[in-house]
Amino acid sequence: MERVSSNTIAGGALHERSSGLLLRRWFLISLLLATWVPIAFFILIAPSLGQTGGLANLKAVFLFLGTAHVPATLFFYADKDFSSIRRSHRVRYILIPIVLIVVTGLVFAFASFTIQAFALLIYWAWQAFHYGRQNIGIYAFASIAETGRAPKKAEKIAIDCGTVLGILGTFKVLGAAVAPAYLRVSFDYLYQIGFLSFFVLAVFSVAVYFKYFQDTSLFKTLFFFTSVFFFAPMFLSTDNNIGFLSYAIAHGLQYIIFMSVISVNAGDKVRPALYKNVAVFLVFLLLVGFAFWRVNDLREIGFVKSTWAYARMADFLFGAVLGATMSHFVVDASAWRLSMARQRSYITKRFNFVFDPQITQIK
Numbered sequence: 001m002e003r004v005s006s007n008t009i010a011g012g013a014l015h016e017r018s019s020g021l022l023l024r025r026w027f028l029i030s031l032l033l034a035t036w037v038p039i040a041f042f043i044l045i046a047p048s049l050g051q052t053g054g055l056a057n058l059k060a061v062f063l064f065l066g067t068a069h070v071p072a073t074l075f076f077y078a079d080k081d082f083s084s085i086r087r088s089h090r091v092r093y094i095l096i097p098i099v100l101i102v103v104t105g106l107v108f109a110f111a112s113f114t115i116q117a118f119a120l121l122i123y124w125a126w127q128a129f130h131y132g133r134q135n136i137g138i139y140a141f142a143s144i145a146e147t148g149r150a151p152k153k154a155e156k157i158a159i160d161c162g163t164v165l166g167i168l169g170t171f172k173v174l175g176a177a178v179a180p181a182y183l184r185v186s187f188d189y190l191y192q193i194g195f196l197s198f199f200v201l202a203v204f205s206v207a208v209y210f211k212y213f214q215d216t217s218l219f220k221t222l223f224f225f226t227s228v229f230f231f232a233p234m235f236l237s238t239d240n241n242i243g244f245l246s247y248a249i250a251h252g253l254q255y256i257i258f259m260s261v262i263s264v265n266a267g268d269k270v271r272p273a274l275y276k277n278v279a280v281f282l283v284f285l286l287l288v289g290f291a292f293w294r295v296n297d298l299r300e301i302g303f304v305k306s307t308w309a310y311a312r313m314a315d316f317l318f319g320a321v322l323g324a325t326m327s328h329f330v331v332d333a334s335a336w337r338l339s340m341a342r343q344r345s346y347i348t349k350r351f352n353f354v355f356d357p358q359i360t361q362i363k
Contacts, residue, residue, distance in 0.1 A: 020353040024145050027261070027354065028219050031138060034253035035226055038062055039233060042246035047239055066245070066252035068289020072259040073328045076335055078280045081266070081349075085335070085342050092334050097327035101320045108319025109312045117178040121171065123322055128170045128231070130329040131251045132163025135227040137336055138254060142223035145354045152212055158205040159227045165201065166231030168194035173234050173243040195235045201228065256285065262350050295321045 041062065049056050076082045077093075086093045107119050136151075136159055143151045172191035176184055205228045209221070216224075230250075234243040263281035266274055298304055298314040305311055338344045348355040 020356055023353045027257075028142060028145060028223075030257055031142075031254055032219075032222060032226065034257055035230075035250040038066075038249040038253060039246045042241045042249065043233055043236065046241040046245070047237075062249045063245070064289065064293050065256060066249040067293040068285050069252035069255040069259075070325050070328045071284045071288035071292055072256060072281065073331055073335075074284040074288065075259055075263055075277075075281050076331065078284075079262070079277070082335075082346060085346065088342065089334060092330060096330050097324070100326045100330070101323035104323030104326065105316040105318075105320035108322070109316040114180060117180065119319075119322075120178050121175050123326060124170050124174045125167050126326060126329055128167045129163060130332070131230065131247065132160060132166065133333065134251060134254065135159050135163065135230050139223050139227045140338070141351070141354055142220055146217040146220045147215055149215070152208075154208045154211065155224060158201065158208050158224075161197075161201050161204070162228045162231055165194040165197050166234065168197075169231065169234040169243075173238050173240075191235075191238075198229075198232065198235055205229075259285075265350050265352070292321050292324075 041058070045055060046059055049059060077086065104119065108116055111119075136156055139155070139159060140151055143149060143155075168190040171179070171183075172187040176187055179187065205225065209216070209224060230247055233246040237243050259281065263277045264274065266277055295317050299311070299318060301314075303310065304314050334340070335343060336347065338347060
């Protein structure tokens with residue numbers, strides 16, 4: 001009887017590890033699709049779309065999700081398991097977001113257009129940097145999932161270089177429309193430097209890849225080059241669909257996948273608590289996300305535009321959403337930092353199917 005029981009236990013453990021491996025595979029595949037599908041859509045299809053039709057509706061869904069991923073960060077504030085991290089970093093999680101939201105709201109309600117333009121330039125550069133940080137994180141997850149080891153320093157440098165070039169290109173692709181005229185020539189030069197440097201980056205990344213070729217896999221290869229060339233669409237065209245929305249929507253969908261896992265895979269939580277987690281996450285994603293998506297529409301309503309007080313309120317809300325998005329940058333920079341003990345414990349628990357070494361061993 002003991003022998004049968006031991007075999008049963010061993011079989012159950014093997015089944016559990018096999019299920020973890022399958023979940024890991026689907027997680028990696030979903031991240032790749034979340035990246036490639038919107039990039040392909042906004043490069044190949046979106047520039048030629050009209051205002052109506054099925055594909056136009058699909059574009060609207062992409063745009064909504066690309067915006068709605070930001071309030072999904074609020075789930076960290078609702079999750080009891082994350083509360084100790086929030087309490088230990090009150091400045092980062094409470095004070096800085098409040099300051100960013102209020103100050104940015106006031107800037108867009110009362111400051112001059114020039115100051116608002118510089119605020120947007122700072123925001124867009126920071127946004128590109130934030131995208132690059134997520135790329136590093138995604139590649140780290142893929143590397144750990146596939147090999148059980150963190151990325152090499154040279155691999156992270158290659159991805160960071162791609163981010164730097166993305167920041168250089170961002171000033172022209174997004175900033176030229178609002179920047180003072182005297183900056184536009186400089187933005188053109190930065191864009192050209194970024195374009196030419198991407199060829200250098202291609203050579204460097206290939207060299208790095210082959211240096212560590214013995215420690216790679218198909219998934220790790222795909223994630224590495226996807227992360228390195230994440231900002232490449234902006235050097236294909238300055239059209240907003242191709243040069244920005246393509247990778248911006250990809251970033252948003254990636255984040256939604258990560259936060260979905262955070263809300264669903266709560267480890268030892270009982271089923272009712274899991275249902276509550278999912279419901280809270282969907283409220284943040286869909287309802288608050290819709291408010292974020294449509295906030296700029298308030299500024300275009302006739303009676304709002306014609307009334308000073310209402311116009312200032314609408315401008316404040318628009319700026320506050322930008323401040324909330326920057327707060328999302330600040331929160332994420334800490335929440336996903338595996339070098340910090342509490343964050344590492346929280347993340348590895350929620351992503352146990354990625355970080356469990358026994359799953360890697362049975363591949």
